[in-house]
Amino acid sequence: MSRLIVVSNRVPVPEKGKAAPAGGLAVALQAALKERGGIWMGWSGKSSGEEETPQIKTIIDGKITYALTDLTDRDVEEYYHGFANRVLWPTFHYRIDLAEYGRKEMSGYFRVNRFFAQRLAPLLKPDDVIWVQDYHLIPLASELRKMGIKNRIGFFLHIPLPPADVLLAMPVYDQIIEGLAQYDLVGFQTDYDLANFVGALVREGIGETLEDGYFKSHNRIFKTGAYPISIETAAFAAYAKRAVNNAMVKKAASSIIGHDLVIGVDRLDYSKGIPQRLDAYERFILANPAYQGNVSYLQVTPKSRSEVPEYEAMQRQLAEQAGRVNGELGTVDWVPIRYMTRSVARPILAGLYRLAKVGLVTPMRDGMNLVAKEYIAAQDPDDPGVLILSRFAGAARELKSALLVNPYDTEGVANAIARALSMPLEERKERWQKMMDHLLVHDVTEWCNNFMDDLTHVPQEGDHAALLT
Template sequence: MGRLIVVSNRVPVPKPGTPPAGGLAVALSGAMQSRGGVWFGWSGDTAAADAPEPAAPRTLKSGSVTYALVDLKERDLDDYYAGFSNRMLWPLFHYRMDLTEFTRVTLGGYYRVNGLFSRLIAPMAEPDDVIWVHDYHLIPLAAELRAAGLRNRMGFFLHIPFPPPDILTVLPNHADIVRGLAAYDVVGFQTPLDVENFETYLRREKVGRRMSDGRYVVHGRAIRVEALPVGIETQTFAETAKASERNALVRRMEESMIGRRLIIGVDRLDYSKGIAERIQAFETFLTLDDHWRGKCTYLQITPKSRSEVAEYAAMEREVAELAGRVNGKHADLDWTPIRYVNRTIGRNALAGLYRMAAVGLVTPLRDGMNLVAKEYVAAQDPEDPGVLLLSRFAGAAFELADGAMLTNPYDIDGTAGALARALVMPLDERLDRWRRMYERIRVHDVAWWCRSFLEALENDAPKAAAAKLSPIKAAS
């Protein structure tokens, strides 16, 4: 059995002697440690504009995992990362055609960096190595590696949504993007809807079809396409939440919330997360239901994201101003309706805040998965769980529909009404909903996801790796 080579835009390098933080990094590092592996990607550092192309990545060893790092020039970051990846692919794949910005310059940078990665990976790869590429930044990488002569098994996982053809074809080079996916042996998506959108594109553009054995022929290559939803470290996160009562920040929050119910939202600052719509729904809830004035607090934790991009800086101002307006209109001397925290909160404290919250508000306008929903469920007290209010447009809705209250984040009044119902839901219903969700995320955790993808990648015979997901139901 060969090594596992993981390729991602950014490499989560652990501190010496400590494992990498985050469930995804832990799962992938665990898989690599067991068989030996390489994690390749951008170091996070920049190279001088006149620096020559590196002959090889610089490396850092941790156990049997080698972290292979490459610095990128500012021009490459501007074109490949901030440009084509995050001003074209990210908004388009999140159904925001109005925010897309396509230029040949940034497209050239996208392929230039993928070519650089290929030239550095190809000499490192041994014939029996398995290569697993992650996310939209690196879609063309397998085609670059194939052109360099590699015949290894290669897989790709898309962590964000895959849009329907009417949206994807807005991208001028959509045909090349799909041709790039066809260079992989296995393509993984988060949900069955993503697979359906991919298949519809193949059929409509006449570039592929589904075969009787479940595989797809795309541009003349037979590939496997699977819906394999990413999970979390469910048991570990549940234990962290249970132990969080010792956390100083959690204790302070509990003391400040005596006599009040906590509603929590945790999101990276991004236009796909529906934060402004959520604040508007909370304000509508306060306006329509006087009973809850002074009796509940909405905590929105929103670390900054991509502040160098103009749209994100504008959104940061918009959300802060909106939260300030709601507080100015509805606050009392001893009560602030919205606590808006614009920074990162540590994992232990966050788990405790989830556990304390009566309602978890996870209402993105569009999301590939949204692991906050799963973290909220995992963190709950099994004797007195809270209620997950979940957008039907989050990938997590395909798994948690049987237990979450599903809502349409564009329907402000509907979300406000669902919030009011969540706050008064009786214990027996909360327990029933939570148990169904917890069992799902307990079985289909991040280790299951990693194992299932690698089994699909290393097994030539088609095989359904994912369990059936529950269909989406309307919130009730």
Template structure:
């Protein structure tokens, strides 16, 4: 069995005796322990002042996995991470053209860091290793490795949406990004619409087509392009939620509700999550349906993120002000309409909060998948499940047909959907939940991982095996 080399922007630094943190770490840790391999990426540390490039990655062994930890300079982080990745690609791929900021300096940093990753990774690769690269930060990596002569099988998975042609072509270097995607053997997206967007792009730009065998010919290379929707550890999360009443914080939360119904939203602080629109919809719900005042509580858990990006700082202020306004207008002495928590809550505690929540509010303006939706479903009591209120613009909407779909831009419509969710009869709730649970049970994180790796390990026909390709600088 070939070793697996995983490459991601950030490496989950190993802590002996501590389970892996983060969805990607949970998804891949088992496969890496079974196969052996390397997890390679940024360490989270910065280089000393005056040092432009690390001499070599730090290699740390833990539970059969080697972690390759690469330090980056402040300039690289500014240009590659905070700059091109998160002020150009992230907003554009989430359909927010108004928030994109393109500079040649940031683009140069993006390519420069990908070249650095390739240079530092190459000495660690063995001839039969398979390489799995993750997310938008590292799209150019395979092309850099191919330019150095690497012929190993290399796969790429995009965790965020792939936008339609008319949005994607706002990116000044869109053609080069797709050319570099073509250096992979397998390109994975979250949903069928993402694959359709990619196919439309290559057809309209005249750079590729779908082959009779289902693969795509893009810039002269035959590659596999398909959807591989990310899952969760469904049974593990369900078991955790069922036993969560043992946690003191979960018990205190239940007692503090005093019989009121709980609505819950859990999102990283990001403009793609639709948190402001959700709070406005909840305020409209309270205004138009007075019978629910004092009978329900909305808990919004929103850890901070990307504090170095000005848009996120402004959003943090906007959301806090909105929550304060709603509470100021509607609160009573013994009832606070919104409980806004601006910090991380442990996974076990979240499982218990999901289970007691009558409505799960997952209403992003655009999302690649959104695993909170799947966690909420997994956490429910089969005898008395809650209702998932889900944005039709989340990738999860392609899978969770039992969810109550809503348009987060339609504040009044979302307010009405909240009423419907709170008043939904038990038999309908059970039917909707059962269909969703069966889906996420059968297509869990192991299913996702194994499907992608099976596609990646499938031998390429002789005529399409990669050779050394040119990289446009």
């Protein structure tokens, strides 16, 4: 069996004496690497000055070799903070108004991808299968191809892909599309994202549709597909069941006796729609006075990219917004909004999901949103909560028994909260069971296996003749 080479911007290296990272993606990819043997390469998260050229540092854990490299301060600023997160991230989330394109940052993005390719190439064997993760590394296959690497290379985009009108507004859209065409398999979260990619190829006249998901573009033939990422459903459900006895979860439960709990869990980002969600919750409280004093909303939003001024400003805005609502509506024995910026351990988070009668997941745009799936997996089958889910999250393509809402419609989300809190038990159980049955089958292991199976069977570089006959 050929080795698997995973490349991602950051690498979840297990630490001695600590459990392996609990996130579903890390669990699935580490399981695949353990089965096949291989390498997980990426940025160490550390940066340094320009004097020395960073070198690969390796950590061996059984059949997995973690290959890490530092970046220079300039690299981090131009590649990561610059082009990746100030151009690709907002554009792919349909926010071209927030994209800040600069030629220097664009050059840095391609330079760092070239640097990764140069560090990866000496580690490769001819039959290795390479799987590149996410928007930070779109040009990596192109750089490897220039070096003569003919291995099978797959790419999975974890964030949304916008339609042609949005994508083509990006100054270097053609180089991004050409970069994707250098892979043998390009995976997207949903059929909508895949259709947007195909639409851009066809609209610009740079792609030709073949059979069975194959395309011809930029003198290459490659396969595409939708591979909705998921979670380790059964394990997460077990986390939640055990977490009932966790001391912190017990304290949380005792603090809401007599109250219904609404929960939102999001990384700090403008794509998550947290200000609009707080507005909707406030409108719900004002329109339903019977719930005043009887419902609490817990918003967990760990700080993210705090070194970026826009995110620091967003953090202040949310704190002020929550404070205003609490000041205007709260009483001596009731706080409407509990707002946390500290990270919560995943098993404890599972217990909090289980306590919550409503999961409020309302991003303005999201590739998938695994919080929605975690909330469903964490529920008590005998008394499940209700998921309120943005129709603009990729998860809405699968979790169709959730209450689907438009996050731009504040009143609509407020009404959904009221409906969720008053929903009869039998309806809650029926909706939950349909979603849970789906997630038990379509878990993160299936996602990983489906992608790897397709990638393994794609013809290698230079051997596509069969596809043209």
